Amino acid sequence: MRHIFGFAACLGAALLCVGLSGAAALAETPVLRIAAQKSGTVNWELETITANGLDEKNGFELEVMDVAGSAAGQVAFQGGEADAMVSDWIWVARQRAEGEDYVFIPYSRTVGGLMVPADSPARTLADLRGAKVGVAGGPLDKSWILMRAYTEKEYGFDLADETEQVFGAPPLIAEVAQRGEVGGAINFWHFLAKMKVAGMRELVGVSEVAEALGLDPETPLLGYVIRGELLRDNPDLVDGFATASRAAKDLLANDPAAWEGIRPMMNAADDAEYEALKAGFIAGIPAAGPVNEAAAGRMLGLMAEIGGAELVGGATTLPEGLFVQPGS
Template structure:
Protein backbone atom coordinates (compact mmCIF):
# COMPACT_ATOMS: atom_id res chain seq x y z
CA UNK A 1 0.00 0.00 0.00
CA UNK A 2 1.37 3.44 -0.93
CA UNK A 3 1.70 6.39 1.46
CA UNK A 4 -1.56 7.97 0.33
CA UNK A 5 -3.40 4.74 0.96
CA UNK A 6 -1.95 4.46 4.44
CA UNK A 7 -2.95 8.04 5.26
CA UNK A 8 -6.47 7.46 3.95
CA UNK A 9 -6.83 4.31 6.04
CA UNK A 10 -5.50 6.12 9.12
CA UNK A 11 -7.92 9.02 8.67
CA UNK A 12 -10.86 6.69 8.17
CA UNK A 13 -9.96 4.89 11.39
CA UNK A 14 -9.71 8.05 13.49
CA UNK A 15 -13.47 8.62 13.94
CA UNK A 16 -13.90 5.00 14.91
CA UNK A 17 -11.19 5.38 17.54
CA UNK A 18 -12.86 8.49 18.95
CA UNK A 19 -16.23 6.74 19.09
CA UNK A 20 -14.64 3.76 20.79
CA UNK A 21 -12.91 5.91 23.41
CA UNK A 22 -16.13 7.85 24.10
CA UNK A 23 -18.04 4.60 24.47
CA UNK A 24 -15.44 3.32 26.95
CA UNK A 25 -15.65 6.57 28.94
CA UNK A 26 -19.44 6.40 29.06
CA UNK A 27 -19.29 2.78 30.09
CA UNK A 28 -16.87 3.62 32.91
CA UNK A 29 -19.15 6.42 34.11
CA UNK A 30 -22.15 4.13 34.04
CA UNK A 31 -20.28 1.83 36.40
CA UNK A 32 -19.53 4.66 38.87
CA UNK A 33 -21.43 4.41 42.15
CA UNK A 34 -24.03 7.12 42.63
CA UNK A 35 -23.76 8.99 45.93
CA UNK A 36 -26.57 11.35 46.91
CA UNK A 37 -25.18 14.11 49.11
CA UNK A 38 -27.43 16.31 51.24
CA UNK A 39 -26.64 19.85 52.37
CA UNK A 40 -28.32 23.05 53.47
CA UNK A 41 -29.37 25.16 50.50
CA UNK A 42 -26.86 27.95 49.73
CA UNK A 43 -24.36 26.45 52.17
CA UNK A 44 -20.68 27.20 51.68
CA UNK A 45 -20.13 23.43 51.69
CA UNK A 46 -21.73 23.55 48.26
CA UNK A 47 -18.70 25.35 46.83
CA UNK A 48 -16.38 22.37 47.26
CA UNK A 49 -19.18 19.95 46.38
CA UNK A 50 -19.83 21.66 43.06
CA UNK A 51 -16.09 21.93 42.35
CA UNK A 52 -15.92 18.18 42.88
CA UNK A 53 -18.67 17.70 40.29
CA UNK A 54 -17.52 20.38 37.82
CA UNK A 55 -13.90 19.20 37.86
CA UNK A 56 -15.09 15.57 37.73
CA UNK A 57 -13.13 14.57 40.82
CA UNK A 58 -16.04 12.28 41.65
CA UNK A 59 -15.70 10.25 38.43
CA UNK A 60 -11.93 10.22 38.87
CA UNK A 61 -12.52 8.00 41.90
CA UNK A 62 -15.42 5.91 40.64
CA UNK A 63 -18.25 8.00 42.08
CA UNK A 64 -21.18 9.83 40.52
CA UNK A 65 -22.05 12.64 42.95
CA UNK A 66 -25.62 13.99 43.08
CA UNK A 67 -25.99 17.16 45.16
CA UNK A 68 -29.25 18.00 46.94
CA UNK A 69 -29.89 21.20 48.92
CA UNK A 70 -32.53 21.37 51.67
CA UNK A 71 -34.14 24.64 52.79
CA UNK A 72 -34.18 23.76 56.51
CA UNK A 73 -31.87 21.93 58.89
CA UNK A 74 -34.74 19.71 60.04
CA UNK A 75 -35.39 18.72 56.43
CA UNK A 76 -31.73 17.88 55.91
CA UNK A 77 -31.46 15.83 59.10
CA UNK A 78 -34.67 13.97 58.28
CA UNK A 79 -33.21 13.11 54.87
CA UNK A 80 -30.00 11.83 56.45
CA UNK A 81 -31.79 9.76 59.09
CA UNK A 82 -34.32 8.50 56.55
CA UNK A 83 -31.61 7.44 54.07
CA UNK A 84 -32.97 9.80 51.42
CA UNK A 85 -29.33 10.80 50.95
CA UNK A 86 -26.26 8.62 51.31
CA UNK A 87 -23.92 11.26 52.75
CA UNK A 88 -24.84 14.49 54.49
CA UNK A 89 -23.33 17.61 56.01
CA UNK A 90 -24.20 18.66 59.57
CA UNK A 91 -23.06 19.28 63.11
CA UNK A 92 -21.12 16.29 64.41
CA UNK A 93 -22.83 16.46 67.80
CA UNK A 94 -26.19 16.03 66.08
CA UNK A 95 -25.01 12.90 64.31
CA UNK A 96 -23.57 11.55 67.56
CA UNK A 97 -26.91 12.19 69.28
CA UNK A 98 -28.73 10.35 66.49
CA UNK A 99 -26.40 7.39 66.92
CA UNK A 100 -27.03 7.29 70.65
CA UNK A 101 -30.78 7.35 69.95
CA UNK A 102 -30.56 4.31 67.69
CA UNK A 103 -30.40 5.95 64.26
CA UNK A 104 -27.71 4.14 62.19
CA UNK A 105 -25.70 7.21 61.15
CA UNK A 106 -22.09 8.08 61.97
CA UNK A 107 -19.41 10.70 61.29
CA UNK A 108 -16.88 9.79 58.61
CA UNK A 109 -14.88 12.98 57.95
CA UNK A 110 -14.46 16.59 59.13
CA UNK A 111 -15.51 19.57 57.04
CA UNK A 112 -15.21 22.78 59.06
CA UNK A 113 -13.48 23.63 62.34
CA UNK A 114 -15.79 26.49 63.26
CA UNK A 115 -13.35 29.29 62.47
CA UNK A 116 -16.20 31.14 60.76
CA UNK A 117 -18.38 31.21 63.89
CA UNK A 118 -18.28 34.79 65.18
CA UNK A 119 -20.08 36.62 67.96
CA UNK A 120 -21.04 39.98 66.48
CA UNK A 121 -22.01 43.30 68.04
CA UNK A 122 -22.82 46.67 66.49
CA UNK A 123 -19.68 48.57 65.53
CA UNK A 124 -20.37 51.27 68.13
CA UNK A 125 -21.20 48.85 70.98
CA UNK A 126 -19.46 49.13 74.34
CA UNK A 127 -19.08 45.34 74.38
CA UNK A 128 -15.45 44.46 73.65
CA UNK A 129 -14.93 40.81 74.62
CA UNK A 130 -16.93 37.67 75.32
CA UNK A 131 -16.50 38.37 79.03
CA UNK A 132 -18.63 41.51 78.55
CA UNK A 133 -21.59 39.39 77.44
CA UNK A 134 -22.53 38.47 81.01
CA UNK A 135 -26.06 39.71 81.62
CA UNK A 136 -26.48 40.78 77.99
CA UNK A 137 -29.11 39.61 75.51
CA UNK A 138 -27.46 37.19 73.07
CA UNK A 139 -28.98 35.38 70.09
CA UNK A 140 -27.79 32.20 68.37
CA UNK A 141 -28.81 31.15 64.89
CA UNK A 142 -28.25 27.45 65.63
CA UNK A 143 -31.17 26.53 67.87
CA UNK A 144 -31.04 25.22 71.43
CA UNK A 145 -29.18 22.00 70.58
CA UNK A 146 -27.22 23.13 67.53
CA UNK A 147 -23.48 22.43 67.57
CA UNK A 148 -22.62 26.14 67.35
CA UNK A 149 -24.93 26.99 70.27
CA UNK A 150 -23.37 24.22 72.33
CA UNK A 151 -19.90 25.58 71.55
CA UNK A 152 -20.98 29.09 72.59
CA UNK A 153 -22.32 27.84 75.92
CA UNK A 154 -19.27 25.66 76.60
CA UNK A 155 -16.86 28.51 75.84
CA UNK A 156 -18.73 31.01 78.00
CA UNK A 157 -19.31 28.54 80.86
CA UNK A 158 -15.87 26.94 81.01
CA UNK A 159 -13.68 29.94 80.23
CA UNK A 160 -15.73 32.99 81.28
CA UNK A 161 -17.77 31.46 84.13
CA UNK A 162 -21.32 32.22 83.00
CA UNK A 163 -23.95 30.54 80.85
CA UNK A 164 -26.38 32.90 79.07
CA UNK A 165 -28.94 30.10 78.69
CA UNK A 166 -29.13 29.56 82.45
CA UNK A 167 -29.21 33.32 83.03
CA UNK A 168 -32.19 33.57 80.68
CA UNK A 169 -30.38 35.84 78.25
CA UNK A 170 -29.90 33.45 75.34
CA UNK A 171 -32.48 33.28 72.57
CA UNK A 172 -32.68 31.43 69.28
CA UNK A 173 -33.62 33.17 66.04
CA UNK A 174 -33.15 32.73 62.32
CA UNK A 175 -29.72 33.80 61.11
CA UNK A 176 -31.06 36.31 58.61
CA UNK A 177 -32.70 38.50 61.23
CA UNK A 178 -29.79 38.74 63.68
CA UNK A 179 -28.42 41.95 62.07
CA UNK A 180 -31.92 43.50 62.22
CA UNK A 181 -32.23 42.62 65.92
CA UNK A 182 -28.80 44.10 66.59
CA UNK A 183 -29.87 47.31 64.81
CA UNK A 184 -33.07 47.59 66.86
CA UNK A 185 -31.36 46.83 70.15
CA UNK A 186 -33.56 43.80 70.84
CA UNK A 187 -30.32 41.82 71.23
CA UNK A 188 -26.86 43.05 72.12
CA UNK A 189 -24.82 40.29 70.46
CA UNK A 190 -25.46 37.54 67.94
CA UNK A 191 -23.73 34.34 66.90
CA UNK A 192 -23.49 34.06 63.11
CA UNK A 193 -21.71 31.86 60.58
CA UNK A 194 -20.35 32.42 57.08
CA UNK A 195 -21.30 33.74 54.64
CA UNK A 196 -23.59 35.89 56.81
CA UNK A 197 -20.87 36.70 59.35
CA UNK A 198 -18.50 37.89 56.64
CA UNK A 199 -21.25 39.93 54.99
CA UNK A 200 -22.06 41.61 58.31
CA UNK A 201 -18.43 42.36 59.16
CA UNK A 202 -17.65 43.57 55.63
CA UNK A 203 -20.56 46.05 55.83
CA UNK A 204 -18.71 47.95 58.56
CA UNK A 205 -21.86 48.05 60.71
CA UNK A 206 -20.83 45.14 62.92
CA UNK A 207 -17.64 43.72 64.40
CA UNK A 208 -16.60 40.42 65.88
CA UNK A 209 -15.75 40.18 69.58
CA UNK A 210 -14.69 36.57 69.34
CA UNK A 211 -14.30 33.69 66.94
CA UNK A 212 -15.49 30.59 68.78
CA UNK A 213 -13.40 28.04 66.90
CA UNK A 214 -10.21 30.01 67.46
CA UNK A 215 -10.98 30.62 71.14
CA UNK A 216 -11.71 26.95 71.81
CA UNK A 217 -8.43 25.97 70.14
CA UNK A 218 -6.53 28.58 72.16
CA UNK A 219 -8.07 27.48 75.47
CA UNK A 220 -7.90 23.68 75.02
CA UNK A 221 -5.30 22.96 72.35
CA UNK A 222 -7.89 20.92 70.45
CA UNK A 223 -9.33 21.73 67.05
CA UNK A 224 -13.07 22.03 67.27
CA UNK A 225 -15.31 20.36 64.71
CA UNK A 226 -18.38 22.26 63.62
CA UNK A 227 -19.50 20.52 60.42
CA UNK A 228 -18.81 16.91 59.49
CA UNK A 229 -19.83 14.41 56.83
CA UNK A 230 -22.00 11.49 57.91
CA UNK A 231 -23.31 8.36 56.25
CA UNK A 232 -25.53 5.47 57.28
CA UNK A 233 -24.65 1.87 58.14
CA UNK A 234 -26.48 0.34 55.20
CA UNK A 235 -24.74 2.43 52.54
CA UNK A 236 -21.34 2.07 54.22
CA UNK A 237 -21.57 -1.71 54.24
CA UNK A 238 -22.79 -1.91 50.66
CA UNK A 239 -20.38 0.65 49.16
CA UNK A 240 -17.19 1.03 51.22
CA UNK A 241 -15.00 1.60 48.14
CA UNK A 242 -17.34 4.32 46.90
CA UNK A 243 -17.16 6.15 50.23
CA UNK A 244 -13.37 5.95 50.18
CA UNK A 245 -13.40 7.29 46.61
CA UNK A 246 -15.82 10.04 47.57
CA UNK A 247 -13.52 11.25 50.35
CA UNK A 248 -10.53 11.25 47.99
CA UNK A 249 -12.53 13.40 45.60
CA UNK A 250 -13.66 15.67 48.44
CA UNK A 251 -10.09 16.27 49.64
CA UNK A 252 -9.00 17.04 46.08
CA UNK A 253 -11.92 19.46 45.70
CA UNK A 254 -10.97 21.24 48.95
CA UNK A 255 -7.37 21.55 47.75
CA UNK A 256 -8.66 22.99 44.48
CA UNK A 257 -10.79 25.58 46.31
CA UNK A 258 -7.81 26.59 48.45
CA UNK A 259 -5.60 27.11 45.41
CA UNK A 260 -8.30 28.75 43.25
CA UNK A 261 -9.91 31.50 45.37
CA UNK A 262 -11.69 32.75 42.25
CA UNK A 263 -14.33 30.09 42.89
CA UNK A 264 -15.66 32.47 45.55
CA UNK A 265 -16.08 35.32 43.08
CA UNK A 266 -19.54 34.56 41.69
CA UNK A 267 -20.77 33.39 45.10
CA UNK A 268 -19.61 36.59 46.80
CA UNK A 269 -21.07 38.80 44.09
CA UNK A 270 -24.49 37.17 44.57
CA UNK A 271 -24.23 38.13 48.25
CA UNK A 272 -23.54 41.72 47.28
CA UNK A 273 -19.98 41.67 48.63
CA UNK A 274 -17.37 44.02 47.24
CA UNK A 275 -13.94 42.62 46.34
CA UNK A 276 -12.58 43.10 49.85
CA UNK A 277 -15.56 41.18 51.24
CA UNK A 278 -15.10 38.38 48.70
CA UNK A 279 -11.42 38.11 49.60
CA UNK A 280 -12.35 38.01 53.30
CA UNK A 281 -14.87 35.25 52.69
CA UNK A 282 -12.34 33.19 50.72
CA UNK A 283 -9.69 33.55 53.44
CA UNK A 284 -12.06 32.62 56.26
CA UNK A 285 -13.61 29.64 54.52
CA UNK A 286 -10.34 28.13 53.32
CA UNK A 287 -8.94 28.49 56.84
CA UNK A 288 -11.99 26.69 58.18
CA UNK A 289 -11.57 23.51 56.12
CA UNK A 290 -10.42 20.42 58.02
CA UNK A 291 -9.00 17.37 56.24
CA UNK A 292 -7.24 15.51 59.06
CA UNK A 293 -9.30 12.70 60.58
CA UNK A 294 -7.69 10.30 63.03
CA UNK A 295 -8.07 8.93 66.55
CA UNK A 296 -6.30 11.94 68.10
CA UNK A 297 -8.76 14.36 66.50
CA UNK A 298 -11.70 12.21 67.61
CA UNK A 299 -10.32 12.09 71.18
CA UNK A 300 -10.51 15.89 71.17
CA UNK A 301 -14.17 15.70 70.16
CA UNK A 302 -14.86 13.28 72.99
CA UNK A 303 -13.30 15.76 75.41
CA UNK A 304 -15.64 18.44 74.07
CA UNK A 305 -18.59 16.07 74.48
CA UNK A 306 -17.76 15.75 78.18
CA UNK A 307 -17.74 19.54 78.53
CA UNK A 308 -21.03 19.81 76.63
CA UNK A 309 -22.67 17.14 78.76
CA UNK A 310 -21.83 19.13 81.91
CA UNK A 311 -23.15 22.40 80.50
CA UNK A 312 -26.24 21.30 78.58
CA UNK A 313 -29.50 20.01 79.95
CA UNK A 314 -29.82 16.37 80.96
CA UNK A 315 -29.98 14.05 77.97
CA UNK A 316 -27.48 15.89 75.80
CA UNK A 317 -24.63 13.53 74.87
CA UNK A 318 -25.22 11.44 77.99
CA UNK A 319 -23.83 8.68 75.83
CA UNK A 320 -21.23 9.02 73.08
CA UNK A 321 -21.06 5.67 71.25
CA UNK A 322 -17.63 4.73 69.93
CA UNK A 323 -19.22 3.87 66.61
CA UNK A 324 -20.48 7.43 66.19
CA UNK A 325 -17.14 7.95 64.42
CA UNK A 326 -15.23 5.97 61.84
CA UNK A 327 -11.82 6.45 60.19
CA UNK A 328 -12.44 3.47 57.90
CA UNK A 329 -12.78 5.51 54.71
CA UNK A 330 -10.02 8.09 55.27
CA UNK A 331 -7.96 8.65 52.08
Protein backbone atom coordinates in the same frame (compact mmCIF):
# COMPACT_ATOMS: atom_id res chain seq x y z
CA MET B 1 -22.74 -11.89 -1.36
CA ARG B 2 -23.02 -14.32 1.53
CA HIS B 3 -19.51 -13.31 2.59
CA ILE B 4 -20.53 -9.65 2.63
CA PHE B 5 -23.63 -10.33 4.68
CA GLY B 6 -21.64 -12.63 6.92
CA PHE B 7 -19.02 -9.96 7.51
CA ALA B 8 -21.71 -7.36 8.16
CA ALA B 9 -23.39 -9.65 10.65
CA CYS B 10 -20.13 -10.31 12.45
CA LEU B 11 -19.27 -6.61 12.45
CA GLY B 12 -22.73 -5.76 13.80
CA ALA B 13 -22.39 -8.36 16.51
CA ALA B 14 -18.98 -7.03 17.45
CA LEU B 15 -20.24 -3.44 17.61
CA LEU B 16 -23.21 -4.61 19.66
CA CYS B 17 -20.86 -6.33 22.10
CA VAL B 18 -18.70 -3.23 22.33
CA GLY B 19 -21.81 -1.09 22.87
CA LEU B 20 -23.12 -3.37 25.57
CA SER B 21 -19.71 -3.47 27.21
CA GLY B 22 -19.50 0.33 27.20
CA ALA B 23 -23.03 0.66 28.55
CA ALA B 24 -22.23 -1.84 31.29
CA ALA B 25 -19.10 0.12 32.20
CA LEU B 26 -21.15 3.31 32.46
CA ALA B 27 -23.81 1.55 34.49
CA GLU B 28 -21.18 0.34 36.91
CA THR B 29 -20.12 3.89 37.82
CA PRO B 30 -21.59 4.30 41.31
CA VAL B 31 -23.77 7.33 42.01
CA LEU B 32 -23.63 9.11 45.37
CA ARG B 33 -26.79 11.11 46.10
CA ILE B 34 -26.35 13.93 48.62
CA ALA B 35 -29.27 15.86 50.11
CA ALA B 36 -28.18 19.48 50.55
CA GLN B 37 -29.97 22.78 51.00
CA LYS B 38 -29.60 24.77 47.78
CA SER B 39 -28.61 27.96 49.60
CA GLY B 40 -26.18 26.19 51.92
CA THR B 41 -22.46 26.88 51.74
CA VAL B 42 -21.72 23.16 51.35
CA ASN B 43 -22.92 23.56 47.76
CA TRP B 44 -19.82 25.64 47.07
CA GLU B 45 -17.76 22.51 47.64
CA LEU B 46 -20.17 20.18 45.88
CA GLU B 47 -20.27 22.44 42.82
CA THR B 48 -16.47 22.54 42.81
CA ILE B 49 -16.41 18.74 42.81
CA THR B 50 -18.73 18.37 39.83
CA ALA B 51 -17.47 21.38 37.85
CA ASN B 52 -13.92 20.07 37.98
CA GLY B 53 -14.80 16.42 37.43
CA LEU B 54 -13.41 15.42 40.82
CA ASP B 55 -16.16 12.84 41.19
CA GLU B 56 -15.33 11.17 37.87
CA LYS B 57 -11.62 11.25 38.66
CA ASN B 58 -12.35 9.36 41.86
CA GLY B 59 -14.61 6.75 40.31
CA PHE B 60 -18.15 7.94 41.08
CA GLU B 61 -20.87 10.32 39.97
CA LEU B 62 -22.07 12.96 42.42
CA GLU B 63 -25.78 13.79 42.38
CA VAL B 64 -26.96 16.69 44.54
CA MET B 65 -30.57 16.65 45.72
CA ASP B 66 -31.89 20.11 46.57
CA VAL B 67 -33.83 20.13 49.85
CA ALA B 68 -35.62 22.93 51.68
CA GLY B 69 -33.52 22.69 54.87
CA SER B 70 -31.72 20.44 57.31
CA ALA B 71 -34.97 18.77 58.45
CA ALA B 72 -35.87 17.89 54.86
CA GLY B 73 -32.34 16.57 54.33
CA GLN B 74 -32.73 14.28 57.34
CA VAL B 75 -36.04 12.98 55.99
CA ALA B 76 -34.49 12.25 52.58
CA PHE B 77 -31.48 10.54 54.13
CA GLN B 78 -33.31 8.54 56.77
CA GLY B 79 -35.95 7.54 54.23
CA GLY B 80 -33.33 6.16 51.84
CA GLU B 81 -33.85 8.74 49.08
CA ALA B 82 -30.34 10.09 49.63
CA ASP B 83 -27.08 8.31 50.36
CA ALA B 84 -25.65 11.22 52.33
CA MET B 85 -26.61 14.46 54.04
CA VAL B 86 -24.87 17.28 55.89
CA SER B 87 -25.05 17.60 59.67
CA ASP B 88 -22.84 18.02 62.72
CA TRP B 89 -21.14 15.06 64.34
CA ILE B 90 -22.91 15.67 67.66
CA TRP B 91 -26.15 14.64 65.94
CA VAL B 92 -24.43 11.63 64.41
CA ALA B 93 -23.06 10.59 67.81
CA ARG B 94 -26.58 10.82 69.22
CA GLN B 95 -27.94 8.67 66.40
CA ARG B 96 -25.23 6.05 66.89
CA ALA B 97 -26.01 5.93 70.61
CA GLU B 98 -29.62 5.23 69.68
CA GLY B 99 -28.61 2.32 67.45
CA GLU B 100 -28.38 3.97 64.02
CA ASP B 101 -25.39 2.92 61.92
CA TYR B 102 -24.32 6.36 60.69
CA VAL B 103 -20.76 7.62 60.17
CA PHE B 104 -19.30 11.07 59.59
CA ILE B 105 -16.91 12.41 56.92
CA PRO B 106 -15.49 15.80 58.07
CA TYR B 107 -16.35 18.84 56.00
CA SER B 108 -15.86 22.02 58.06
CA ARG B 109 -14.63 23.04 61.49
CA THR B 110 -16.31 25.63 63.68
CA VAL B 111 -15.27 29.18 62.83
CA GLY B 112 -16.48 32.61 63.83
CA GLY B 113 -17.32 33.83 67.28
CA LEU B 114 -19.41 36.35 69.17
CA MET B 115 -19.73 39.71 67.41
CA VAL B 116 -20.44 43.11 68.93
CA PRO B 117 -21.03 46.55 67.37
CA ALA B 118 -17.83 48.36 66.44
CA ASP B 119 -18.44 51.03 69.07
CA SER B 120 -19.32 48.59 71.85
CA PRO B 121 -17.42 49.19 75.10
CA ALA B 122 -17.27 45.41 75.68
CA ARG B 123 -13.78 43.94 75.66
CA THR B 124 -14.54 40.50 77.13
CA LEU B 125 -17.62 38.32 77.55
CA ALA B 126 -17.79 39.49 81.16
CA ASP B 127 -18.72 42.93 79.83
CA LEU B 128 -21.95 41.53 78.36
CA ARG B 129 -23.55 41.05 81.77
CA GLY B 130 -27.05 42.49 81.63
CA ALA B 131 -27.03 42.80 77.82
CA LYS B 132 -29.14 41.16 75.16
CA VAL B 133 -27.36 38.49 73.11
CA GLY B 134 -28.68 37.27 69.77
CA VAL B 135 -28.19 33.57 69.06
CA ALA B 136 -28.97 31.87 65.75
CA GLY B 137 -29.84 28.20 65.95
CA GLY B 138 -31.58 28.24 69.31
CA PRO B 139 -30.45 27.55 72.89
CA LEU B 140 -28.69 24.32 71.86
CA ASP B 141 -26.46 26.01 69.29
CA LYS B 142 -22.97 24.53 69.71
CA SER B 143 -21.13 27.87 69.58
CA TRP B 144 -23.48 29.29 72.24
CA ILE B 145 -22.80 26.29 74.48
CA LEU B 146 -19.04 26.76 74.04
CA MET B 147 -19.38 30.46 74.92
CA ARG B 148 -21.33 29.56 78.06
CA ALA B 149 -18.71 27.02 79.15
CA TYR B 150 -15.90 29.50 78.45
CA THR B 151 -17.56 32.28 80.45
CA GLU B 152 -18.07 29.92 83.37
CA LYS B 153 -14.42 28.88 83.29
CA GLU B 154 -12.90 32.33 82.76
CA TYR B 155 -15.27 34.60 84.67
CA GLY B 156 -17.22 32.34 87.01
CA PHE B 157 -20.73 32.84 85.67
CA ASP B 158 -23.04 31.29 83.08
CA LEU B 159 -23.64 33.66 80.18
CA ALA B 160 -27.19 32.32 79.91
CA ASP B 161 -27.96 33.45 83.46
CA GLU B 162 -26.46 36.93 83.14
CA THR B 163 -27.79 37.94 79.70
CA GLU B 164 -31.14 38.08 77.92
CA GLN B 165 -31.07 35.83 74.87
CA VAL B 166 -32.81 36.61 71.59
CA PHE B 167 -33.11 33.44 69.51
CA GLY B 168 -33.99 33.57 65.83
CA ALA B 169 -33.15 32.61 62.28
CA PRO B 170 -29.68 33.68 61.05
CA PRO B 171 -30.91 36.56 58.84
CA LEU B 172 -32.97 37.98 61.73
CA ILE B 173 -30.07 37.77 64.18
CA ALA B 174 -27.79 39.49 61.65
CA GLU B 175 -30.36 42.25 61.15
CA VAL B 176 -30.99 43.02 64.82
CA ALA B 177 -27.25 42.90 65.55
CA GLN B 178 -26.40 45.35 62.80
CA ARG B 179 -29.16 47.69 64.01
CA GLY B 180 -27.63 47.64 67.49
CA GLU B 181 -30.65 46.01 69.11
CA VAL B 182 -28.49 43.43 70.89
CA GLY B 183 -25.20 43.83 72.72
CA GLY B 184 -23.66 40.86 70.93
CA ALA B 185 -24.55 38.08 68.54
CA ILE B 186 -23.63 34.51 67.61
CA ASN B 187 -24.51 33.47 64.10
CA PHE B 188 -23.64 30.98 61.39
CA TRP B 189 -20.20 31.68 59.97
CA HIS B 190 -21.28 33.12 56.60
CA PHE B 191 -23.61 35.60 58.31
CA LEU B 192 -20.79 36.53 60.69
CA ALA B 193 -18.58 37.25 57.67
CA LYS B 194 -21.18 39.66 56.32
CA MET B 195 -21.71 41.21 59.76
CA LYS B 196 -17.99 41.91 59.99
CA VAL B 197 -18.03 43.63 56.59
CA ALA B 198 -20.96 45.69 57.84
CA GLY B 199 -18.76 47.04 60.65
CA MET B 200 -19.17 44.69 63.58
CA ARG B 201 -16.14 43.24 65.38
CA GLU B 202 -15.40 39.88 66.93
CA LEU B 203 -15.31 39.98 70.72
CA VAL B 204 -14.05 36.43 71.11
CA GLY B 205 -13.49 33.69 68.57
CA VAL B 206 -14.63 30.08 68.79
CA SER B 207 -11.04 28.90 68.25
CA GLU B 208 -9.86 30.91 71.28
CA VAL B 209 -12.74 29.52 73.33
CA ALA B 210 -11.98 25.93 72.27
CA GLU B 211 -8.31 26.22 73.24
CA ALA B 212 -9.18 27.71 76.64
CA LEU B 213 -11.53 24.77 77.27
CA GLY B 214 -8.86 22.21 76.40
CA LEU B 215 -10.45 21.33 73.08
CA ASP B 216 -8.89 21.11 69.62
CA PRO B 217 -9.88 24.07 67.39
CA GLU B 218 -9.25 21.84 64.39
CA THR B 219 -12.01 19.43 65.38
CA PRO B 220 -14.49 19.49 62.47
CA LEU B 221 -18.08 20.17 63.45
CA LEU B 222 -19.93 19.76 60.16
CA GLY B 223 -19.62 16.86 57.79
CA TYR B 224 -21.25 14.41 55.43
CA VAL B 225 -23.30 11.68 57.08
CA ILE B 226 -23.48 8.27 55.41
CA ARG B 227 -24.62 4.84 56.49
CA GLY B 228 -22.14 2.35 57.85
CA GLU B 229 -23.64 -0.18 55.42
CA LEU B 230 -22.46 1.92 52.47
CA LEU B 231 -18.98 2.12 53.97
CA ARG B 232 -18.81 -1.66 54.37
CA ASP B 233 -20.40 -2.54 51.02
CA ASN B 234 -18.67 0.08 48.87
CA PRO B 235 -15.58 1.42 50.64
CA ASP B 236 -14.09 2.62 47.34
CA LEU B 237 -17.09 4.89 46.76
CA VAL B 238 -16.83 6.40 50.23
CA ASP B 239 -13.07 6.84 49.94
CA GLY B 240 -13.48 8.33 46.46
CA PHE B 241 -15.98 10.87 47.75
CA ALA B 242 -13.84 11.79 50.76
CA THR B 243 -10.84 12.22 48.43
CA ALA B 244 -12.86 14.40 46.04
CA SER B 245 -14.05 16.51 49.00
CA ARG B 246 -10.48 17.11 50.13
CA ALA B 247 -9.36 17.88 46.55
CA ALA B 248 -12.14 20.48 46.23
CA LYS B 249 -11.04 22.09 49.50
CA ASP B 250 -7.43 22.23 48.31
CA LEU B 251 -8.54 23.79 45.03
CA LEU B 252 -10.62 26.47 46.73
CA ALA B 253 -7.86 27.20 49.22
CA ASN B 254 -5.15 27.62 46.59
CA ASP B 255 -6.71 28.68 43.29
CA PRO B 256 -8.64 31.99 43.25
CA ALA B 257 -9.99 31.09 39.79
CA ALA B 258 -11.86 28.15 41.31
CA TRP B 259 -14.22 30.63 43.00
CA GLU B 260 -15.34 32.34 39.81
CA GLY B 261 -17.87 29.67 38.88
CA ILE B 262 -19.48 29.58 42.30
CA ARG B 263 -19.63 33.33 42.96
CA PRO B 264 -23.29 33.51 41.79
CA MET B 265 -24.17 30.94 44.49
CA MET B 266 -22.58 32.98 47.27
CA ASN B 267 -25.16 35.78 47.46
CA ALA B 268 -22.45 38.37 48.07
CA ALA B 269 -23.70 41.95 47.90
CA ASP B 270 -20.33 43.32 46.81
CA ASP B 271 -16.64 42.49 46.46
CA ALA B 272 -16.01 43.00 50.18
CA GLU B 273 -18.61 40.39 51.12
CA TYR B 274 -17.32 38.08 48.42
CA GLU B 275 -13.78 38.22 49.79
CA ALA B 276 -15.00 37.83 53.38
CA LEU B 277 -17.02 34.74 52.44
CA LYS B 278 -14.05 33.23 50.63
CA ALA B 279 -11.80 33.85 53.62
CA GLY B 280 -14.36 32.40 56.03
CA PHE B 281 -14.82 29.24 54.00
CA ILE B 282 -11.08 28.68 53.73
CA ALA B 283 -10.63 29.31 57.47
CA GLY B 284 -13.16 26.56 58.14
CA ILE B 285 -11.29 23.88 56.19
CA PRO B 286 -10.18 21.25 58.73
CA ALA B 287 -6.63 19.94 58.71
CA ALA B 288 -6.04 16.80 56.67
CA GLY B 289 -5.57 13.57 58.58
CA PRO B 290 -7.31 11.84 61.46
CA VAL B 291 -9.65 13.69 63.80
CA ASN B 292 -8.36 14.15 67.34
CA GLU B 293 -10.88 11.78 68.89
CA ALA B 294 -9.77 12.48 72.46
CA ALA B 295 -10.52 16.18 71.98
CA ALA B 296 -13.81 15.33 70.26
CA GLY B 297 -14.72 13.19 73.25
CA ARG B 298 -14.07 16.12 75.58
CA MET B 299 -16.27 18.34 73.41
CA LEU B 300 -19.07 15.77 73.49
CA GLY B 301 -18.80 15.59 77.27
CA LEU B 302 -19.10 19.36 77.51
CA MET B 303 -22.12 19.35 75.19
CA ALA B 304 -23.72 16.66 77.34
CA GLU B 305 -23.02 18.59 80.55
CA ILE B 306 -24.57 21.83 79.33
CA GLY B 307 -27.00 20.78 76.60
CA GLY B 308 -28.13 17.59 78.33
CA ALA B 309 -30.09 14.77 76.77
CA GLU B 310 -32.08 17.21 74.65
CA LEU B 311 -28.89 17.81 72.66
CA VAL B 312 -26.88 14.58 72.84
CA GLY B 313 -29.48 11.98 73.76
CA GLY B 314 -27.65 9.01 75.23
CA ALA B 315 -24.29 9.88 73.67
CA THR B 316 -22.26 10.87 76.73
CA THR B 317 -19.03 9.32 75.37
CA LEU B 318 -17.69 9.30 71.82
CA PRO B 319 -19.07 6.31 69.90
CA GLU B 320 -16.41 4.14 68.30
CA GLY B 321 -16.17 4.37 64.51
CA LEU B 322 -17.87 7.74 64.25
CA PHE B 323 -15.28 9.53 62.08
CA VAL B 324 -14.30 8.36 58.59
CA GLN B 325 -11.79 10.10 56.33
CA PRO B 326 -8.68 9.39 54.27
CA GLY B 327 -5.80 8.77 56.65
CA SER B 328 -7.99 8.03 59.66
